[in-house]
Amino acid sequence: MTTCLRSYVCGEWVTGTGDKSPLYNPTTEAIVAETSTEGIDFSKALAFARDEGGPALRAMTFAERGEMLVKVAKAIHEYREELIDLAIQNGGNTRSDAKFDIDGATGTLSYYGKLGQKLGAEKVLNDGETIQLTRNPRWVGQHLYTPLRGAAIHINAFNFPAWGMMEKAACALLAGMPVVTKPATSTALVAYRMAEIAIESGLLPKGSFTFIGGNPGDMLDHVDWQDVIAFTGSSDTGLMIRSRENILKHNVRVNVEADSLNAAVLGPDLETEDETYDLFLREVSKDMTQKAGQKCTAIRRILVPEDMMDAVKEDLSRELSQAPVGNPAEKGVKIGPLATARQVKDACAGLERLKEVAKPVYGDGSRGELVGVEGDKGYFFAPVLLEASDARAPAIHDREIFGPVATLIPYSGKAEEAAEILGLGRGSLVSSVYSDKADFALTMTREVAPFLGRLHLASKKVAELSAGPGVVMPTLVHGGPGRAGGGEELGGERGLTFYMQRTAVQGYQPLLEKLK
Numbered sequence: 214m215t216t217c218l219r220s221y222v223c224g225e226w227v228t229g230t231g232d233k234s235p236l237y238n239p240t241t242e243a244i245v246a247e248t249s250t251e252g253i254d255f256s257k258a259l260a261f262a263r264d265e266g267g268p269a270l271r272a273m274t275f276a277e278r279g280e281m282l283v284k285v286a287k288a289i290h291e292y293r294e295e296l297i298d299l300a301i302q303n304g305g306n307t308r309s310d311a312k313f314d315i316d317g318a319t320g321t322l323s324y325y326g327k328l329g330q331k332l333g334a335e336k337v338l339n340d341g342e343t344i345q346l347t348r349n350p351r352w353v354g355q356h357l358y359t360p361l362r363g364a365a366i367h368i369n370a371f372n373f374p375a376w377g378m379m380e381k382a383a384c385a386l387l388a389g390m391p392v393v394t395k396p397a398t399s400t401a402l403v404a405y406r407m408a409e410i411a412i413e414s415g416l417l418p419k420g421s422f423t424f425i426g427g428n429p430g431d432m433l434d435h436v437d438w439q440d441v442i443a444f445t446g447s448s449d450t451g452l453m454i455r456s457r458e459n460i461l462k463h464n465v466r467v468n469v470e471a472d473s474l475n476a477a478v479l480g481p482d483l484e485t486e487d488e489t490y491d492l493f494l495r496e497v498s499k500d501m502t503q504k505a506g507q508k509c510t511a512i513r514r515i516l517v518p519e520d521m522m523d524a525v526k527e528d529l530s531r532e533l534s535q536a537p538v539g540n541p542a543e544k545g546v547k548i549g550p551l552a553t554a555r556q557v558k559d560a561c562a563g564l565e566r567l568k569e570v571a572k573p574v575y576g577d578g579s580r581g582e583l584v585g586v587e588g589d590k591g592y593f594f595a596p597v598l599l600e601a602s603d604a605r606a607p608a609i610h611d612r613e614i615f616g617p618v619a620t621l622i623p624y625s626g627k628a629e630e631a632a633e634i635l636g637l638g639r640g641s642l643v644s645s646v647y648s649d650k651a652d653f654a655l656t657m658t659r660e661v662a663p664f665l666g667r668l669h670l671a672s673k674k675v676a677e678l679s680a681g682p683g684v685v686m687p688t689l690v691h692g693g694p695g696r697a698g699g700g701e702e703l704g705g706e707r708g709l710t711f712y713m714q715r716t717a718v719q720g721y722q723p724l725l726e727k728l729k
Contacts (some may be wrong), residue, residue, distance in 0.1 A: 215244060215245065215246060215247055216245065216246040216247075216402065216405075217233070217246070217247055217248065218236070218246055218247070218248035218401060218402070218405045218426035218427065219248075219405075219426055220250055220253055220423075220424055220425050220426045220427070221408060221412055221422070221423060221424040222253055222254075222257075222258040222261070222423055222424075222425070223257060223258055223261040223420075224261065224265070224419050224420060227252075227253060228249075229248065229249030229250040229251045229252055229253060229426075229427060230249065230251045230252040231249055231251035231252070232249065232251075233247035233248055233249040234247060234248055234249065234398055234427060234428070235247050236248065236303055236398065236399060236400070236401060236402060237303075237399070237553070238302055238303060238305075239303075239304070239305035239549070239550040239551065239552055239553065239591060239592045240305055240540050240541060240542070240549065240550055240586070240590075240591045241590055241591065242554075242590050242591065242592075245302055245303050245402065246303065246401075246402050246405075248398060248401065248426050248427040249427055249428075250425060250426065250427040250428050250429070250430055251428075251430075253425075253430065255429070255430050255431055255432035255434075255435055256431075256435040258393065258423055258425075258432070259364050259366075259393060259432065259435050259436070259437075259440070261420050261423075262364040262391040262392075262393050262420050262421075262423050263362065263363055263364050263391065263439075263440075264420070265391075265419050265420030266364070266391030266392075266418060266419065266420030266421035266422070266423075267360075267362055267363070267364070267389075267390065267391050267420070269418035269419060269420060269421060270360070270386065270389045270390065270391060270418060270421050271336065271360055271389045273336075273389070273418075274333070274334045274335060274336055275329045275330075275332035275333060275334075275335055275336070275338075275387065276329055276330050276332065276333050276334050277329075278329050278386060278387050278389065279325070279326045279327065279328060279329020279330040279331075279332070279387060280326065280329070280330060281326070281386070281416050281417070282322050282323070282325055282326030282329060282383055282386060282387060283322070283323055283326030283327065283330075284326075284414070284416050285322055285326075285411050285414060285416050285417070286319040286320075286322035286323040286326060287319075288410055288411065288414040288416065289315075289318065289319050289322070289407055289410050289411060290319050291410075292406070292410050293312075293315060293316075293319075295406070296311070296315045296375065296403055296406060296407060297311040297312060297315060299402050299403045299406055300314060300315065300374075300375070300403050301541050301542050301549075302402070303400055303401075303402035303403065304371075304374065304400045304402075304403065304549075304552060305505065305541055305549040305550040305551065305552060305591075305592070306504065306541055306549055307541040307546055307547060307548070307549050308541070309503075309547075310503060310504050310505075310541070310549070313376075313503065313504070314373050314374070314375045314376050314403070314504075315375045315376075315403070315407075317373070317375070317376035317380070317685070318375040318376045318378065318379035318380070318407065319379070320687070321376065321379055321380045321383050321687045321703075322379050322382075322383045324383075324687040324688070325383035325384060325387045325687065325708075326383075326387075328387065328705065328706070329387045332706075334729075335729040336359075336389070336729065337357050337358065337359050337728055337729060338357065338358040338359075338706070338709065338710075338713065339355065339356070339357050339358075339728075340356035340357060340358060340715060341355075341356055342355075343355045343722060343725060343726070346719060350722065351721055351722050351723075352719070352720075352721070352722070353719065353720070353721075353722045353725060354717055354718065354719040355717075355718050355719075355725045355728065356715055356716070356717050356718075357715070357716055357718060357728060358709070358710055358713035358714065358715050358716075359713055359714055359716065360388050360389030360390050360712060360713050360714075361390055361439045361440075361441065361712060361713060361714055362439045363390070363437060363438070363439030363440035363441065364390070364391050364392075364393050364423075364440050365381070365385035365390045365391065365392050365393065365440070365441050365443065365712055366393045366395070366432070366433075366436065366440060366441070366442045366443070367381040367382065367385070367392060367393065367394040367395065367442075367443050367444075368395050368429070368442070368443070368444045368445070368446065368454070369381070369394065369395065369396045369397060369404070369445055369446075370397055370445040370446045370509070371396075371397035371399050371400040371507075371552050371553070372400075372504055372507040372508060372509070372552065372615075373504075373508075374396050374397070374400045374401060374402075374403045374404040374407075375403050375404065375407055376685075377396075377445055378394055378396055378404050378407065378408075379407070380685070380687065380691075380702070380703060381394070381443050381702065382394060382422070383687075383708075384702065384703065384708035384709055384711070384712065385443075385712045386417075386421065386422075387709060388709040388710075388711075388712035388713050389712070389713075390441070390712040390713075391420055391421045391422070391423070392421065392422050392423065393423040393425065393432075394408070394422070394423065394424055394425065395425040395429050395432075396426075397446070398427050398428065399552055399553050400552055401426060401427070404424075405424070405426055408422070408424040412424070433454065433457055433459075433460070434457075434459060436457075436459060436460060436463070436465050437463060437465075438463035438464065438465060440465055441465065441466040441467070441468070441711060441712060442454060442460070442465060442466070442467045442468070443467075443468045443700075443702065443711070444467065444468065444469050444470070445469075445470040445471075445509070446470075446471065447471060447472060448469075448471040448472045448696060448698070451467075451469035451471045451698055454467060454469070455467050455469065466711065468692070468698075468700040468701070468702060468711055469698035469699060469700045470509060470642070470691070470692055470693075470697070470698045470700050470702070471696065471697060471698035472613045472696055472697070473509055473510070473613065473638075473640070473641045473642040473643075473693060473696065473697040474513045474514055474610060474611075474612075474613050474638035474641060474696075475510060475511065475512050475513055475514070475638075475641045475642060475643050475644050475645075475682070476512065476513070476514040476515070476516060476635045476638065476641065476644040476645070477493065477496070477497050477500075477512045477514070477515050477516070477644065477645040477646075477647065477682070478516040478631050478635065478644070478645065478646045478647065478648075478657065479493055479515070479516065479517045479518060479521060479525065479647050479648075480518075480646065480647055480648025480649070480650055480653050480654070481518045481626030481627075481648075481650075481653065482648055482649055482650040482653060483521075483647065483648065483649065485524050485528065487649065487673070488673040488676050489647055489648065489649050489671060489672050489673045489676060490647070492647065492671055492673075492676045492679065493647040493671070494528055494529055494532050495532070496512075496645070496671065496679070496681045496682065496683075497512050497515060497529060497532075497619070498529060498532035498533055498536065499681060499683070500512040500681065500682060500683045501533065501596060501598075501617050501618075501619050502533070502536045502547060502548050502596060502617050503683060505548050505549055505550065505551055505594070505616060505617055506596070506614075506615070506616045506617030506618060507551065507552060507556070507615055507616065508683055509642055510642055510643050510682060510683045510684075510685065511619075511683065512619055512645070512682070512683075513613060513614070513618070513619050513620070514609065514610070514619065514620055514622055514634075514635070514638065515529075515619055515620065515621050515622060516622050516623075516624050516631050516634060516635065517621055517622065517623060517624070518623070518624065518625070518626040519623045519624065519625065519626070520626075522600070522621065522623050525621060526574045526575075526598075526600065526621065529575070529598060529621075530574060530575040530598060533575055533576070533596045533598060534575070535547075536548050536596065537584045538580075538581045538582070538583055538584065538593060538595050538596075539583040539584030539585045539586050539593075540583070540584065540585030540586050540591075542585070543584050543585035545584065546584050546585065548595075548596065548617060550591045550592040550593045550594070551592045551593070551594050551616055552592070553592060554592055556592065556594075556615060556616065557592045557593075557594050557616075559614075559615065560578075560594050560614050560615065560616040560618065561578055561594075563612055563613075563614035563618070564578045564597060564614060564618060565578075566608055566612065567599060567608055567609065567612075567614065567618070567620065568599070569608060570601060570602055570603055570606035570608045570609060571599035571600055571601045571602060571606075571608075571609065571620050572599060572600055572602065573597055573598070573599050574598050574599065574600050574621070575596065575597065575598040576595050576596050576597035576598060577597065578594070578595075578597055579595060580593040580594070580595060581593065581595025581596075582595075594616050594617065595617070596617035596618070597617065597618045597619075598618075598619060598620075598621065599618070599619070599620045599621065600620070600621045600623075601620050601621065601622045601623070604622045604623060604624060604634055605634065605637060607637075609622065609637075610637040610638045610639070611638075611639075622634060628653050628656040628657045628660060629656070629660060631657065632656075632657060632660030632661045632664075633660075635661050635664060636661065636664045638664070638696065639664075639695045639696045640664060640665075640693050640694040640695020640696045640697040640699075641664060641665050641666070641693050641696075641697055642665075642666050642667065642691065642692065642693040642697045643665065643666060643667040643668070643669060643682045643683075643693070644661060644664075644665050644668060644669070644682070645668075645669040645670075645671060645682045646658075646661075646668070646669070646670050646671065647671045647672070648670075648671075648672060649672045649673050649674075654670050654672070658670065663694070664694065664695070665693060665694075666690060666691065666692045666693030666694070666697060666701065667682075667689060667690070667691070667693075669681070669682035685703065686703070687703050687705070687708075688703075688704070688705050689703065689704055689705075690702070690703055690704035690707060690708075691703045691704070
């Protein structure tokens with residue numbers, strides 16, 4: 214039986230009218246769900262969130278909102294196995310990849326819930342201490358944050374329907390702002406079920422959480438000056454959102470996380486028998502293949518000292534060969550299909566362009582030898598590793614292939630050269646440096662930090678602790694400059710401030726000290 218995705222607007226579940234859009238199983242190409250949002254009044258939905266959800270959340274303290282998030286996380290966790298099955302069915306995820314997404318969602322909710330409990334029984338967030346403004350200590354200033362009075366509109370990508378939805382929601386709800394969330398339609402089944410669980414738990418105040426199960430229609434035409442938009446997806450769509458007339462007119466806050474050609478740099482001090490070299494191989498191959506390479510944090514460019522290229526080509530190819538591709542429901546399969554037929558088409562087109570400046574050393578862009586798959590059904594794309602003939606060729610640095618594809622790039626071993634090549638990507642979410650030499654790691658940090666949202670420094674001293682560059686921590690900021698979108702989310706308390714207005718208040722010190 215095909216699931217019909219509904220939307221939750223104005224405090225009730227509604228089913229769209231008219232023709233419905235299908236959601237597919239990317240392994241079998243069978244339709245698993247359908248959805249429509251035709252007939253939904255998006256202006257009314259946003260107004261309901263602002264007028265009902267906003268006041269209800271703002272009436273609560275940080276501690277109360279934090280307790281709510283912890284309980285929502287627990288409620289969702291009780292359905293973990295069901296959600297994993299849906300992720301395999303609609304996302305083409307392996308069980309491991311599904312857990313990565315779903316546990317990331319509940320883990321981030323829990324983290325922000327505990328942060329709220331730590332912030333305590335207050336409703337405003339102070340930014341620093343009071344500042345004495347004159348010689349008289351009674352006249353002071355205080356910067357503080359208060360929640361905006363609009364709605365937080367979240368437009369999420371297809372690759373992390375669970376984590377992507379809840380990492381944004383956790384920050385907004387704790388900040389005291391109602392959420393209007395719209396997952397990518399192609400993989401929305403997990404997000405839909407997770408929204409059902411959260412709403413039916415009865416933990417969320419009326420109007421605080423709105424779910425759009427499909428096309429957002431004219432919703433962005435009704436965005437106003439106290440609303441905010443957080444978007445994850447392509448840079449082209451991000452530009453379209455930012456440049457809408459009413460968003461420019463009202464100076465609406467827009468946070469974008471977009472395309473990112475992340476890099477891994479192998480230090481010149483490492484040899485094949487070193488522990489850090491083994492860590493490099495494991496983390497690069499994992500980042501190339503996890504979620505079939507459909508991660509905004511996946512490694513796309515691999516910088517290798519010239520004298521290590523032959524060894525890395527052989528060793529990394531061997532690592533990739535140990536990751537079987539096929540039906541993600543089959544035990545032992547490490548790489549499932551891409552999410553949609555369009556993703557395969559785009560990956561193939563990107564690979565052909567990349568082949569003009571790089572030669573494949575592992576894989577060829579075909580489906581590969583598949584496990585548990587009969588016939589030609591499914592959106593499969595086996596891993597491809599290439600070697601660049603020109604380290605600075607624009608094709609390597611200006612277009613992300615959103616699949617299990619990465620390019621080996623030779624460099625001299627000098628940190629300054631590696632940093633210059635990495636910077637050709639014009640902004641990344643995260644990049645990694647693998648080295649046991651402190652001078653090399655420190656030089657790389659100083660040189661590449663302006664190009665990145667996050668830098669992963671890996672060495673033998675942290676090999677046992679490293680979660681890899683692909684794991685987005687709620688404690689650290691996620692985002693990046695330039696082509697990565699220029700946005701920033703998460704980062705502990707920093708994640709709340711996107712949903713709040715910072716105001717400088719000046720006045721009588723005893724009065725300001727009572728602001729809570």
